[in-house]
Amino acid sequence: MMVTAKMILLRLLRARAAMGNPAHRSCPAHSFLPPAPPVKLPTRQGGNPSCLRQGFPAVSMDHLSRGASKMPSFLPPLTRMALVLYCLVPLIAGTVAAPAQTIGEINNANGFHEMLMGIGPGFTAAVKSAPGTPPQKVQDALAAAMEGAFDPEKMEAAIEARMADKLSARDLSELASFYASPLGRRVTALEIQASSPQAREAKKIGGAKILDELPSRDPARLALYRKMMDDISAVDTGEAVGLNMGYAMLSEMLGAAGKPLPDDQVMALLRKQTEGLRRDIANDAMESAAYIYRDMSMADLKLYEAFLASPAGSRYYDQMQVALGAVMTDEARSFGHRFFVALGYRKA
Numbered sequence: 001m002m003v004t005a006k007m008i009l010l011r012l013l014r015a016r017a018a019m020g021n022p023a024h025r026s027c028p029a030h031s032f033l034p035p036a037p038p039v040k041l042p043t044r045q046g047g048n049p050s051c052l053r054q055g056f057p058a059v060s061m062d063h064l065s066r067g068a069s070k071m072p073s074f075l076p077p078l079t080r081m082a083l084v085l086y087c088l089v090p091l092i093a094g095t096v097a098a099p100a101q102t103i104g105e106i107n108n109a110n111g112f113h114e115m116l117m118g119i120g121p122g123f124t125a126a127v128k129s130a131p132g133t134p135p136q137k138v139q140d141a142l143a144a145a146m147e148g149a150f151d152p153e154k155m156e157a158a159i160e161a162r163m164a165d166k167l168s169a170r171d172l173s174e175l176a177s178f179y180a181s182p183l184g185r186r187v188t189a190l191e192i193q194a195s196s197p198q199a200r201e202a203k204k205i206g207g208a209k210i211l212d213e214l215p216s217r218d219p220a221r222l223a224l225y226r227k228m229m230d231d232i233s234a235v236d237t238g239e240a241v242g243l244n245m246g247y248a249m250l251s252e253m254l255g256a257a258g259k260p261l262p263d264d265q266v267m268a269l270l271r272k273q274t275e276g277l278r279r280d281i282a283n284d285a286m287e288s289a290a291y292i293y294r295d296m297s298m299a300d301l302k303l304y305e306a307f308l309a310s311p312a313g314s315r316y317y318d319q320m321q322v323a324l325g326a327v328m329t330d331e332a333r334s335f336g337h338r339f340f341v342a343l344g345y346r347k348a
Contacts, residue, residue: 141342162323207287241325252336
């Protein structure tokens with residue numbers, strides 16, 4: 001399921017402050033990001049979906065605002081760009097399946113490699129389409145930071161390494177059987193078709209229209225789409241990874257600017273800047289589902305949902321999303337570092 005982020009980025013950047021040229025300054029060389037991510041990804045294998053709404057200490061917003069006000073004016077909108085990246089990920093990706101018995105082969109069979117290849121170009125396109133024109137120095141720094149960022153080959157190798165030995169031979173066999181089945185081939189073909197640049201605008205407009213009509217026209221189909229999103233923890237995972245990526249980048253930026261904040265205040269600042277992110281992810285996911293699967297029968301949709309909820313399907317998507325989230329968070333942190341090096345805030 002392609003959860004697009006262009007709409008989220010445009011909404012977040014409309015309120016962006018004027019971006020001035022940064023001043024050079026000395027910055028601490030150490031990282032302000034703790035070893036563990038601030039938000040644990042939800043899983044159905046012992047995770048805690050409610051972790052997104054609990055576990056962070058109360059923060060004085062007055063104190064937080066004073067700290068944030070000392071940041072360069074372009075920092076907040078650029079940290080929000082980090083949240084875009086996870087939302088560019090198809091949570092259910094697909095292409096024509098082939099026999100697969102390893103994690104790498106499973107990922108190739110369901111279009112995972114193609115999805116990774118689109119992350120960097122998708123982020124660049126989203127930035128270019130944002131309202132307003134950043135100063136040329138910022139544009140140049142963004143372009144420089146994107147060189148080598150979100151490299152698909154590097155990310156794929158890291159993800160496969162994290163997923164190694166997480167699934168049993170039986171799991172891999174069941175996954176391979178589904179992706180090679182007529183239903184698996186049909187579903188993955190629909191998903192690939194809907195992810196093309198030409199189809200994205202039609203999916204957004206058409207998906208919203210279909211979704212608006214479903215409550216009265218076909219409530220059972222609407223409920224099934226929601227169940228599918230729950231099966232893969234689409235919204236919880238999208239929000240968690242988005243926050244982790246934003247946290248990594250924001251921490252890097254605050255440290256580079258010489259204005260580090262305690263971890264709880266960084267997280268509170270991030271949440272304040274990303275109000276509505278969860279709602280946008282949920283809306284985009286449901287609109288995508290309504291458009292992509294609009295011509296599938298309820299019988300086939302139920303079979304597909306059963307696969308997503310099966311032990312093998314659940315374990316695969318849990319492990320894939322945890323690995324993907326960790327790798328993308330690392331990439332976001334690295335991107336933030338390269339961006340500030342390009343701006344002259346810190347040395348490489």
